[in-house]
Amino acid sequence: MTPAQQDSPADGPAPSARRHDLVVVGAGTGNALVDDRFAHLDVAVVAEGPFGGTCLNTGCIPSKMLAVTADVADAVRDAGRHDADATLHRLRWPDVQRRVFGRLDAVSGKEEDRRRSSPFVTVHRGTARFTGARRLCVETAEGPLDVTGRRVVLAAGGRPTVPPAVADSGLPYETSDTVMRTPVPPAHLAVLGGGYIAAELAHVFHAAGSRITIIEQREQLLTDQDEDVSAAFTRAVESRYDLRLGRELTRVEGAPGALRLVLDDGAVVAADTLLVAVGRRPNTDRLAVEKGGIACTDEGLVRVDGQMRTSAEGVWALGDIVTGVPLKHVANREADVVAHNLLHPGTPRTMSYDAVPSGVFTRPQIAKVGLTEQDARAQGIDHQVAVHRYEDVAYGWALENTEGFCKILAERSTGRLLGAHLIGPQAAALLQPLVLAMAIGMTAHEAARRQLWIHPALTEVVENTLLGLRTE
Structure with a gap:
């Protein structure tokens, strides 16, 4: 028996099958994990949708480019609060779309071209479903193609739920x-x-x-x-x-x-x-994951361990399709973990979901990390809360903002930070020092006192909230 036959699934590939060292299902974050470190391998990317995935094409990036445009329009409408007379004539929607999607569609197309020209990457365009262990049928424009991989990364994302x-x-x-x-x-x-x-x-x-x-x-x-x-x-x-x-x-x-x-x-x-x-649902129902021996939750999310391994030997998974946190920055970190573990199986890394931040880019903007107050109550944690309003710091005066605030939760006995929440201008950026403090285990007192805070920047609202927490 040849080495190739030993590595094949039990029933063997069809004569027309393509074999690869690594098969990545998904052209979003999964595709992004493949870089020059994998040049010694024969890699395939199976892509149904545009390269860049949800984030680049229909999610985070276009929605935020549009949200910033909306912020500009609203700033004009609200100019009167700063004693400026201004009128919004109109938002030129076709021009906005050309600016946003003209740029993003070009990025997506260039990424696909880059992958197709790679000497070690093959792009299989089409929909995929498992037919066996690390074996897929890809429905391409030219007809079905059997694809097998010594190792597989499943990063097929999700789609909107429609009731x-x-x-x-x-x-x-x-x-x-x-x-x-x-x-x-x-x-x-x-x-x-x-x-x-x-x-x-x-x-x-x-x-x-x-x-x-x-x-x-x-x-x-x-x-x-x-x-x-x-x-x-x-x-x-x-x-x-x-x-x-x-x-x-x-x-x-x-x-x-x-x-x-x-x-x-x-x-x-x-x-x-x-x-x-x-809401959104994972694409596992379209992939026949059960035929690949991949276990899922009742909601269809792929179960993974700390190293992002599925229940199937030689199969990893990441992104919106797994039981982690469905955010792009989380998927990026998961991809880092998977890439390392593929390349260095003897020294594996573990994914951590501690201190995962998130933002909502609406009006007013919102950001959070860690526990909510309802979470802390449900978990029976003895906690304290401090709240400071934008209107009570100097830059809040400059903004004429009366609705924004920062809220931080800490463990009562130790001052350990449990969660932080902001609503108001620049919320997502203001949250980051609190994410760092939580990630390295700083107490509320340490986070407030071990650094200087620029006056009169809006970050003072975070400083003052931290100072409102006292270790008892």
Whole structure:
């Protein structure tokens, strides 16, 4: 028996099969883990969607480029609070789209070209499903192709969830994958969902001139945030949006461009466009992972250990498809761990999900790390809380901001930082010193006193919140 036969799955590859040392399923973060350190291997990237994945094409980057544009438009509208007379004529939506997607589509195309020209990478374009251990059938434009790998990295991501009331209606709807490329901002955009995707895209289209209605089952928006932040955000947007909270969508009626959304209380929302933003689901159901011996949770997330290994020998996984935290910066770190462990199996690294920060780029901006106050109560942790408002520091005066605040939780007996939450301008940037402090184990007192804080920068709101925590 030859070495190649020894490494083959039990049933053996078909004569037309392609064999590789490493097969990466997914052209987003999975593709990004392959660099020149892998040049001694025969690597394949199996790509269904555009290179760059969700983040580059339909997620983090375009939504934030659009959110910054919305921030600029809102700043013009709000100029009066700074005694400046300004009027927003219009937001040139087609020009905005050309600027955003003209740039991002070019980046995606160049990355695919770079991969195709690589001497050690083969690109298989098509949809993949497992047919056995480390063996895939890739449906390409030229027909099915059997692909096997000595090792496989599964990074196939996820997609928007669409509830049956929408999917079964036969009427058109948008998701985060499609709505940012709509040629004209809707006159009236109904948003189904109250999470971060809903909040960010509502902000974008409100700035573009759309009337916004948000339909959310829970009584507040952004309920995965700290309870005080969730309440503050809901109050902040209730004058801008039509909020239908504590309500469920039961059916969609009408016609394209003239939708009627029937709610569980009998109310009807008339809108020309429906954006479904109720969450995302992993793509495992499209991959026949069970045939590859890959165990998943009931929600379809791939189970991985600390080294990002799946239950199948020689198969790793990362990103939105696994049981970690579905954020791009987390996926990047997971990719670092997987790449190291592929190259250095004798000295493996372990992924840590301690002190994972996140941001919501809406208006007002939101950022968090660690436990919420409701988490701390549920876990029975004896904790203390400090809150400091933007309006109580000098730069907050300059901003004329009356709604922003910083909230920090610490263990009462030791001052150990448990969680931090900001709502207001620059929240995501202001959070970072707290992420660092938590990551290296600084107490609240140490984080406040072992560094100087620029006066009168907005970071003083973080400093003063830390100083409000006392070790008892």
